[in-house]
Amino acid sequence: MKDPRWLRWSLLALALGFLVLFVGLPILTVFVEAFRKGSAAYLEAIRDPETLSAVKLTLLTAAISVPVNLVFGIAASWLIAKYRFPFKGTLLTLIDLPFSVSPVIAGLIFVLLMGARGAFGPFFERHDMHIIFAVPGIVLATTFITFPFVAREILPIMQDLGNDEEEQALTLGASGWQILLRVTLPKVRWGILYGVILCNARAMGEFGAVSVVSGHIRGQTNTIPLQVEILYNEYNLSGAFAVASILTILALGTLAGKKLIESRIRVRA
Amino acid sequence: MTGLVLGGPASVPTPPRNGLRPSRSGSSDARAGRMASARGSLPGFGLSLGITLTFLSLIVLIPLSGLVWKTASLDGASLARAVLSPRALAAYRLSFGAALVAGTVNVVFGVLLAWVLTRYEFPGRALVDAAIDLPFALPTAVAGIALTTLYVEQGWLGRFLEPHGFKVAFAPAGVAVAMVFVGLPFVVRTVQPVLMDLDLHMEEVAATLGASRLYTLRKVIVPAVLPAALTGFALAFARAVGEYGSVVFISGNMPGRTEIAPLLIITKLEQFDYAGATAIALVMLLTSFVALFAINILQARIGRVGRIGRGSR
Numbered sequence: 001m002k003d004p005r006w007l008r009w010s011l012l013a014l015a016l017g018f019l020v021l022f023v024g025l026p027i028l029t030v031f032v033e034a035f036r037k038g039s040a041a042y043l044e045a046i047r048d049p050e051t052l053s054a055v056k057l058t059l060l061t062a063a064i065s066v067p068v069n070l071v072f073g074i075a076a077s078w079l080i081a082k083y084r085f086p087f088k089g090t091l092l093t094l095i096d097l098p099f100s101v102s103p104v105i106a107g108l109i110f111v112l113l114m115g116a117r118g119a120f121g122p123f124f125e126r127h128d129m130h131i132i133f134a135v136p137g138i139v140l141a142t143t144f145i146t147f148p149f150v151a152r153e154i155l156p157i158m159q160d161l162g163n164d165e166e167e168q169a170l171t172l173g174a175s176g177w178q179i180l181l182r183v184t185l186p187k188v189r190w191g192i193l194y195g196v197i198l199c200n201a202r203a204m205g206e207f208g209a210v211s212v213v214s215g216h217i218r219g220q221t222n223t224i225p226l227q228v229e230i231l232y233n234e235y236n237l238s239g240a241f242a243v244a245s246i247l248t249i250l251a252l253g254t255l256a257g258k259k260l261i262e263s264r265i266r267v268r269a
Numbered sequence: 270m271t272g273l274v275l276g277g278p279a280s281v282p283t284p285p286r287n288g289l290r291p292s293r294s295g296s297s298d299a300r301a302g303r304m305a306s307a308r309g310s311l312p313g314f315g316l317s318l319g320i321t322l323t324f325l326s327l328i329v330l331i332p333l334s335g336l337v338w339k340t341a342s343l344d345g346a347s348l349a350r351a352v353l354s355p356r357a358l359a360a361y362r363l364s365f366g367a368a369l370v371a372g373t374v375n376v377v378f379g380v381l382l383a384w385v386l387t388r389y390e391f392p393g394r395a396l397v398d399a400a401i402d403l404p405f406a407l408p409t410a411v412a413g414i415a416l417t418t419l420y421v422e423q424g425w426l427g428r429f430l431e432p433h434g435f436k437v438a439f440a441p442a443g444v445a446v447a448m449v450f451v452g453l454p455f456v457v458r459t460v461q462p463v464l465m466d467l468d469l470h471m472e473e474v475a476a477t478l479g480a481s482r483l484y485t486l487r488k489v490i491v492p493a494v495l496p497a498a499l500t501g502f503a504l505a506f507a508r509a510v511g512e513y514g515s516v517v518f519i520s521g522n523m524p525g526r527t528e529i530a531p532l533l534i535i536t537k538l539e540q541f542d543y544a545g546a547t548a549i550a551l552v553m554l555l556t557s558f559v560a561l562f563a564i565n566i567l568q569a570r571i572g573r574v575g576r577i578g579r580g581s582r
Contacts, residue, residue, distance in 0.1 A: 008389055015385040016397065018378045022450050023400050025425065026415035027407075033418060068324070075320035082311050091321070097329055102511025104531035105336075105550045108538065113335035117543060143328050166311055176312035200407075205408025208513035212535060225410040225514070232414050232518065243419075244411040251406040255385045255399050258507075 004045045030248045033241035045231075045242035053219045054227035055246070057135065061210075061223060062203040065143040069199050070192070072152025078085045078184070081158035106144050107212025110137055131242070133215030138223065141209040153195030157188045157265070194261045203255040205247055293330055307513045336554070340546045350546035359534060361552065363441060364530040368509035371448030375505045376498050379456025386457070387464040404453050409514025416447055417519040439521030442530060447515040452505030459501035460494055467493050507560040511553060 003011070024148060035042055045051065076095060084260055098106065112118050114131040131137045165187065169179045185192070207225040214221040224247055226247065231240035340348075351357065378437055384390075386398055404412065420427045420438040437443045467490065475485040513531040521527040528536075530553055537546035 003388070005454070012385055012389060012391060015378065015382045019382065019397060019400055021426075021451060023403050025419055026412060026450070029415045029418050029425070030411060033415075068328075072324040072328075072464070073321065075317045075324075077335060078313060079317035079321050082317075083314050085314075085318075091325075094325060097333070100561045101333075102508055102513065102550075104530050104534050105511070105554060108534060108546055108550050109335045111333045112339045112547065113332055117541070119335055119338050140332075145331060147328055151537055152411075154506070163311065170311060171465060177314075179311065180313070180552050192438075201406050205411070207408060207410040208531065212538065225408050228408075228410050228414065228450060229342070229518075232387065237418070240414055244408075244414060247408045247411050251403065251408065252407045255402055258402065259395070259399050 005039050005107075015267050018021050027248060027252075033237055033239075034245040037238045041238055042242045042245075045236075045239040046246065048239070050219050050222065051227055051243055054222045054224050056136070056241075058204050058223045058225075059140050060135070061142050062200050064139050065146055065203050066196060066200050068143055069146055069150045070196060073152075073154050073195055074146070074185070074192070075246070076151040076178075077155040077158045077188075078180070080155055082163060095148050095151055098144055099180055102210055103145060103206065103208025106209040110144070110213050132213055133217065133223060137213035138210050138221060141213045142203050145206050145209050149199035149202060150192070150195035153198065154188050154191045157191035158184070161187050172238075190261050190265050192218050194258065197254055197257045197261070201250060203230075204250060218256050280327050300320055308313055313502050331350050332415065336547060336550065339543065340551060343547065348548050351542075351545040352552055356528070357530075357549055357552075359446045359525045360528050360530040360549070363444060363527065364510050364553075365556070366528075367441060367444040367448055370445045370469035371509050372502045372506040374445075374449050375452040375456045376502050378456065379453070379501055379505075380460050380494060382457045383460040383464055387461060401454050401457050404451050409451065409512065412450055412515040413518035416450060416515065417443070420446065438519055439523075439527065441520075441527060443514050443521070443525065448505075448512060449510035451512050451515055452509050455505040455508065456498060456501030459497045459504070463494055463497040496567050496570050500564055503560045503564045503567065507557045507564075510556060510560075549564060564580075 043154065080092065111132055113183050114124060114137065116132070118132075129136075131140070144200050165183050166179050169183050174182070204223075205225055206223075210223055211226060211229070214223070214226055216222060216226060216230065218230070224243060228244045228247070231237075231243060247253070373541055382397075382401065386394065386401075400523070409522075417424075417438055419425050420430070421427065422431050422438075422441060424438070425439060437446055471489055472485050475489055478481075480488070511531060513535075514531075516529055517532055520529060520532070524536075530549055534546045534549050537543075537549070
């Protein structure tokens with residue numbers, strides 16, 4: 001039973017209109033504003049030393065927090081998919097916890113714990129270690145925010161694919177590492193890639209949590225999103241949008257990669 | 270040492286190494302039990318448990334305990350003063366109110382988008398489907414400045430809205446607009462699989478038996494879609510309440526009027542009022558846990574337990 005033609009057209013128009021308003025126009029705005037002063041100004045804004053140092057810090061942050069999440073994600077999904085043990089549900093809830101915590105609160109907890117007046121503040125000060133308003137705090141907050149990403153993508157795929165091959169490998173005398181590296185990881189490779197792509201996008205784009213712990217020291221503790229904020233607050237609109245366009249291209253690339261992987265997973269399934 | 274855990278003897282049956290890997294039903298018939306409990310015979314339990322718990326503790330549990338530690342050091346009177354100050358109350362009202370409005374808009378248009386995507390064929394459908402996820406992928410600060418630029422007085426949309434008295438940027442409506450953006454994928458992605466699974470056949474049978482379209486909608490489609498839509502609403506609501514980056518640019522941040530609760534936390538932190546920041550954070554955390562609890566119940570009802578958070582990508 002199909003919807004009548006008039007209904008189909010009006011629902012479609014309404015849905016697409018909403019999407020254009022809330023997704024299409026913002027994306028278009030980013031690129032129009034970024035190039036408002038021409039491509040020379042665009043390139044200049046991107047080549048600015050402060051922007052470049054923000055890019056470097058963002059890459060560094062992602063380069064630490066994504067691998068941490070990857071190792072955790074593989075270990076946690078192996079644990080949850082392969083064994084039965086008590087409190088498994090509680091463990092899953094705890095892994096999901098960062099999803100339900102506001103980014104600002106994620107930043108706050110690290111300030112409370114490691115800031116100058118925090119629980120471990122005096123300890124870090126004695127050892128001349130700077131966590132808050134420094135790079136380690138940014139990495140920690142980003143890792144917290146992205147914590148469930150990889151595990152949550154690998155786990156359902158590992159559970160769906162079952163353990164038959166692993167058990168056969170075990171019977172044939174393979175060791176645990178051999179099973180992991182030669183059987184399990186190849187089986188879930190698209191899930192891993194999917195999780196890594198999403199985790200990376202979030203790590204590079206995180207704003208709220210990083211904003212709380214960074215201290216906004218120009219050229220030192222500014223990530224790309226924080227640099228966008230600074231330029232915007234200085235009324236340097238075209239500069240802000242030029243830097244924002246880097247993140248927008250990253251987001252569009254992430255979506256394209258996600259779609260590609262989804263079609264791969266579907267073909268296998 | 271880890272080699273002992275991981276590279277254990279590969280002979281079958283592997284002797285159980287600890288009590289945490291029981292055979293499926295604790296059956297005394299070892300041979301039958303071996304087949305059934307094969308799930309527990311792979312090596313690596315100790316190592317994967319160790320890595321999982323270590324990372325979870327270091328990155329999530331110990332930091333979150335900082336909040337508990339801080340709260341424990343507060344006395345009740347100052348806690349109540351911080352939680353119930355007029356400025357804080359105005360901030361909750363805005364954050365929760367705008368999140369409710371945004372969640373409702375998300376339900377209406379989310380169900381509509383899911384319906385269009387699952388039922389209609391049209392050119393560019395794959396592109397539209399991909400565009401739904403953009404709010405997950407686009408950094409919130411970028412969304413924030415883009416939406417603000419659209420809705421300011423001279424903006425593409427603001428120039429049509431403001432002359433008619435609809436002030437969006439730097440007003441509570443702007444907060445809701447930003448929250449609609451961040452919440453957009455949640456309802457679509459929870460409702461879409463339900464609509465896909467919903468047997469078209471059932472609708473046809475209903476029609477054959479003489480049911481009107483509206484009757485079928487009310488008796489067949491709405492009951493199936495409602496739990497998923499409510500889950501999506503709760504997810505979008507929880508996300509919107511905690512949202513900072515996309516809201517902070519468009520809201521205008523006037524204390525008592527357009528200041529959201531997360532921003533108030535940051536303001537208090539900048540004034541070194543750690544106790545006040547913690548108190549407001551607790552109110553927000555409790556709310557999102559209530560939302561999470563509601564989601565869990567709803568998820569159990571639609572039989573996708575343990576997949577919360579999948580929508581939060």
